[in-house]
Structures are given as C-alpha cells and as structure tokens.
Amino acid sequence: MTDDIDQVLITALMEDSRRSLKALANISGLSSPSVAERLRRLEERGVLKGYTVEIDPRCFGYQLQAIVRIRPLPGQLQEVERQIQAIPEFTECDKVTGDDCFIARLHVRSMEQLDTLLDRLNTHAETNTAIVKKTPVKRRLPPMAF
Template sequence: MELDDVDWKLLEILQTDGRITFTELARRVSLSAPATTERVRRLEQAGVLTGYVAVVDHRRLGLPIEAIVRVRVRSLDTPRFRERVVPLAQVRDADHVTGDDCWLLRVVCRSTQELEEFVEHAQRFGDTTTSLVFSSPVRTRPVTRETSDGIVFR
C-alpha cells in the first residue's frame, strides 16, 4: 500500500495517542473528520493499523521484576514450549528468533523467586540465559516514514 504524507502523519499521531478523537485527529492533519475517518478505516482494512492498546506500567501493578529470558529450545520440544511456556502470564513478549537462541522472552514477575521458578520451568525445554532489565529507554518506538525509507542513521 502506498502511503502519502497525510497517511504517515495519521500513523505518527495514532501511534503516540490511540485515544485521540477523529475530530482532533482531523484538525491535526488539516482534513475534515469524515475524510480522516475514511483514511483511518482504509489503513485498518489494509492491515497497516492492526489495533489500539493501552500502555500499562507493570511495576505499578506489583510486578517490579522485568527480565529478558533467551531460550535455546531443543527442536523436538518447540511445540511443547509454544503451548506450555509462551502462554504463561509472566510472558509480555515472545519472539521466535534466529541465531544461537531460539526464543527471546520479555517477562515480568512479582519477585526474584517467581522469576527463578519461571526460568526453571523454561529450562525443561532447553538452555536459558536470563538478563534483568534495568531500564528501557526505547519501548515501542513509533514506525515513521524515515524508518520505512531506511533512513535510520544520521
């Protein structure tokens, strides 16, 4: 799908404020509300916009421990890993990746003991490496026209 300047501006705004009203969105892109609504619907139908989410601070919900757990799953255990580890409540993100590790999991836990139990459960399917997250200076950075055009380095 070819995106014009207005489409990119809509995406930029919606990625940072998914709750914005169509009236305010239209004002920011200098279109009428109906024209803006139609463009957003077109982006949704094309699969460019796939949903809207609320961003939640897990620490304020009693989940202060965040870790990246890399898992090298034995090939025959991949289906069982997908059904027994990936769906666990502690898993916020799960990526099946190439390289030495097969899975990259971002998990949140109430305590280091809970994290230890999670890692022990994951180790039933292969070797793990766990890193505690100190901070996340970039989290869900919006996709921009520059990203799409490949202009990443300055």
Template sequence: MNLLTETRSQVLDELNIRILEELSADPRLRTTELARRLGVSTPTVRERVTRLEESGVIRGYRLEIDPAALGRPVAAWVRLQPGPGQVSRVAELAQNTPEVVECHRISGEDCFLLRIQIPSIDRLEELLDRFGPYGRTNSSFVVSTPVAPRAVPLT
C-alpha cells in the same frame, strides 16, 4: 483497486503518514480532532483510518500499563535454546504462562526470546524451572530502559 494490492507509496502517502504520526503520539485522538489538525474533513480521516486498519498498517491500539503498579516491577529477557523436538512445546508453554509478556522466535543459537514480568528476582527460578525440561535458558534482568518501546519510524 483493493488496498492490499496498492503499492507502499499509495498506502503511505503524505496524508496517511501524517495520520500515523498523530495516532502514534496519541492513539486516543478523536477523529474530529485529527481531521482539524490535518486540515481535512472528518469523513476523509475516518475513511483513511479504516483503510489503514483493514490493510494491516494499523494492527491495533494498545493500553500501556505500568507493571510495577500491578506488583510485577522486575523485567527480564530469557533466551531459550529448545532441546530436539521441543520448539512447539516451548511456544505453547510461553503462550500459557502469564508472566511471559512477549515471545519471539529468533535466529541464532537460541530459538526464543521471552520478556517476562515478575514480582521479584527470586520468582525467576520458579519461572525458569517451568521451561527447564524443554531446553536451556539464559536470562538477563532489565536494569533501566533508556528507550521505551516506540512506534516504527514513519519516514
């Protein structure tokens, strides 16, 4: 049976959920250690992780870097309402602007939600000026992060 046609309960059985919990806590966990923690064989874990990757349940492994350590301590969210016919241009500009570290197409009055990382607040004006010709912006600075990005709940 092709994994893509399996039901959610088959893909996310108890062992796979336990694998995902362990890898969420430590994505660098070695297969042998993961197998030991779960009480199963290394080949079983390797095959399960491969199937989770191939099915798209595991989309990748990421390195988290502190933006402040790279001289970009200021984070802001920018909501953007594009002018008529500007949606594709905004998406392209966001893709080609290194300070944009996330871009979401959203519903509602605004069509885009961008997260940016910049060296200082005064750099926001320069960044917004790049997007100005394509629509109206509204920005908010991140003051603190009580809940950092985390894995989707598995249960």
C-alpha cells in the same frame, strides 16, 4: 501506498491512540468524515492493526523485567513454545535464528517468581536470563518511508 496525510494521522495516533476524529481532523486539515474514511482504509490494508493502551507493569506489582534467551532441548521446540504461550508473565517472545530459538520478555514480582517460572521450562530447555535495569529506547516503530 500511503501519503503525507496518512503519515500525519499515523504519527498523531502513535502519540495518542485515543485522539478523537475531531482532533485528528484538526491536526490533518481534513474533515472528521474524511479522517474516518482514511483510517478505515488504513485498517483494511493492514497498516493500522489496532489501537492500544500502555500500562506500567510496576503498578500491578511486577517490579522486575527480564530478557530470557531460550534454547529448547532436542525435540522440545513445540513444547517450549506452548509453555511460553501459556505463561502470562511472558509479555513478548520472538522466535529467532542462531543458538537460541526464542528471546522473550518476562515481567515478575520477585526473583523467587522468576525462578519458579523458569523452572517450568528447564525440563525442556536451557535458559539464559538478564534483568532489565533501564529501557533507554522504549518499543517504537522504525522510520516510516513513503
């Protein structure tokens, strides 16, 4: 179970995962050792799974982002999953219910690169692709209920 202080710490880390223990102590009203102990317990319980950095793929030449719905051909589910995992331009992928088995996010430098990557899947799956124009809601956590 988490409490109000845990929520303050989690919210502060969501805003900036590089905050120091001293900064987190100032925000929460605890001492630095107390903050360190709380973070350790949150990590042990799996509440905090990691600390990350956010980059802009465009800074590395990835000008296009696509959402790809993937429907494996009969008997090809595991092969399609392996291929998706092996293509580093796929930055996220969910296995879902419904007609499509996978919904994936892909970053590419050009339309030609998109075609080349999707061609690798086409012998094992049908794909349906949408180019992302804008992201009005960035990836975020759902509300935390305590």
